[in-house]
Amino acid sequence: MDRLRTDTAHVWAVDLERETHTLAEALSADEWMRADRFVFEKHRAHFVAARGYLRAILAKYMQCKPGELAFFYGEHGKPALAPPWDKSQLRFNLSHSDGLALIAVSMRHEIGVDVEHLSRKVGQMKDIAKRSFASGEYERLCALPREEQRRAFFCCWTRKEAYLKAMGTGLTHSLKNFEVSLGRKAELLWIKKGNIEDWTLQHLEPAEGYVGAVAIAGKDVEVKIVKHLLRDLCLNKGVN
Ligand SMILES: CC(C)(COP(=O)(O)OP(=O)(O)OC[C@H]1O[C@@H](n2cnc3c(N)ncnc32)[C@H](O)[C@@H]1OP(=O)(O)O)[C@@H](O)C(=O)NCCC(=O)NCCS
Structure with missing residues (x-):
């Protein structure tokens, strides 16, 4: 396995608009079935590309071929590595928005990632915040100058997600049972159950116009953004 220590997490930023044919060959029959359920071709293509990248990246850590990996889905749909790959203790999560995907990988600690494009249409931002966010977050959002509210809303949203x-x-x-910061530094301010000290939360700006966050159920985990070359991911000859 490529070296990944328990005190380090990697976040890969990948462009879903690129040519990813080689990566797509690794998808399983059930992933192709999911892909075929998308109504819009663009959404189908992004799903296929994201899954292709996910498999290629995880295969680098597992030192296997992308097509050999199998996934298991939790009660609410979170994917994880299925046996025998789960023995590695490798954890991962994926998020995509507007042609960009983030794939976050950690060792032993559960991990979650989210990314949004700042131009995403969200209707009445303040109404959503009032309905969904913790009251402290809503109040801090409303107190900001109008021109700072959109960015703060998405920082808050991606951290919570x-x-x-x-x-x-x-x-x-x-979303009301815990509170996060809205500014440049991502912080978990309080949670209803558990201890905020046991978590790492980091702000991400993977590309122009995007904000995101990664949350790790582990203390003081260092987050490294990994630059990738599609060519490097295809080095394992054959994908299946
Ligand atoms: C997880 C969730 C927050 C994702 O929201 P989103 O902003 O639309 O999408 P993102 O791009 O950020 O993330 C999607 C990815 O998160 C992962 N994911 C799915 N469910 C997840 C969960 N419960 N926890 C963590 N990650 C999850 C998947 O890898 C998914 O990618 P895929 O669809 O290509 O497999 C949202 O779908 C949700 O709340 N799901 C749970 C409840 C639910 O609807 N379950 C139905 C399936 S059982």
């Missing part, structure tokens, strides 16, 4: 994706619940868990 990254945390819930690390937990594996996704949005089935209330």
Whole structure:
């Protein structure tokens, strides 16, 4: 396995608009079935590319071929490595927005990642924040100058979603039961259950116009952004 220590997490940023034919060959029959359920070709292509990258990246750590990996899905749909690959203790999570995907990988600690494009249409931002965010987050958002609110909203949103994706619940868990910062530094301010000291939360700006966050259920984990070359990911000759 490529070296990944328990005190380090890697976040790979990948462009889903690139030519990814070689990576797509590794998808399993059930992933192709999922791909074929998308109504819009663009969404189908992004799903296929994201899965192809996910397999290629995980295969680098596992030193196997991308097509050999198998996934298991948690109660709320969070993918994880299925036996026998789960013995590696490698954890991962994926998020995509507008042609960009982030793939976050850690060792032993559960991990969640989220990314959004700042231009995403969200309707009435303040109404959503009032309905969904913790009251402290809503109040801090409203107190900001108008021109800073969109960015703060997405920083807050991606931090909250990254945390819930690390937990594996996704949005089935209330967004009001914990609070995060809205500024440049990502911080978990309080959680209803557990200890905030046991978590690492980091702000991400993977490309112009995007904000994101990674949450790791481990203390003081160092997050490294990994630059990739598609060519490097295809070095394992053959994908299946
Ligand atoms: C997880 C969730 C927050 C993702 O929201 P999103 O912003 O639309 O999408 P993102 O691009 O950030 O993330 C999608 C990826 O998260 C991962 N994921 C799916 N469910 C997850 C969960 N419960 N926890 C963590 N990660 C999850 C998958 O890899 C997914 O990618 P894929 O669809 O290509 O397999 C949202 O789908 C959710 O709340 N799901 C849980 C409840 C649910 O709807 N379950 C139905 C399936 S059982």
